Amino acid sequence: MIISAAQGVPGWAAGLLIITGVVVHTVGELLHFAAGFELSFALAEAVGPGLVIALCVSWGRAGWIVLGGILAATGMLAPWVVGEREKGAGKFAWRGAERRGENSGAVQGTRNSGAG
Numbered sequence: 001m002i003i004s005a006a007q008g009v010p011g012w013a014a015g016l017l018i019i020t021g022v023v024v025h026t027v028g029e030l031l032h033f034a035a036g037f038e039l040s041f042a043l044a045e046a047v048g049p050g051l052v053i054a055l056c057v058s059w060g061r062a063g064w065i066v067l068g069g070i071l072a073a074t075g076m077l078a079p080w081v082v083g084e085r086e087k088g089a090g091k092f093a094w095r096g097a098e099r100r101g102e103n104s105g106a107v108q109g110t111r112n113s114g115a116g
Contacts, residue, residue: 039082 002021006014051070055063 039078 002024003018006017006021009017052067055067057063059066
């Protein structure tokens with residue numbers, strides 16, 4: 001929305017709006033990437049090494065096919081899992097931080113306000 005606001009304004013304002021929009025978008029992309037990376041590392045420590053050894057080393061080609069199916073299924077389930085997390089404890093954690101006067105709720109507010 002920030003970038004689209006650059007239409008019909010003077011050149012200097014359009015440039016400022018575009019740069020601001022790019023910065024907001026980039027910060028959002030970085031937060032998204034960091035969250036995905038954290039989630040993948042947290043799950044990898046729990047099941048990754050044992051699963052790969054059990055399937056790929058022991059079962060050979062069939063194990064790789066099973067592992068590919070597992071990865072495809074978890075990839076399709078990930079949006080639902082994250083959505084359930086946001087509906088549950090995640091929202092309460094944000095609200096608690098806002099009540100205590102911490103700034104951590106500002107990131108969620110920016111994301112939901114439609115800026116960017």
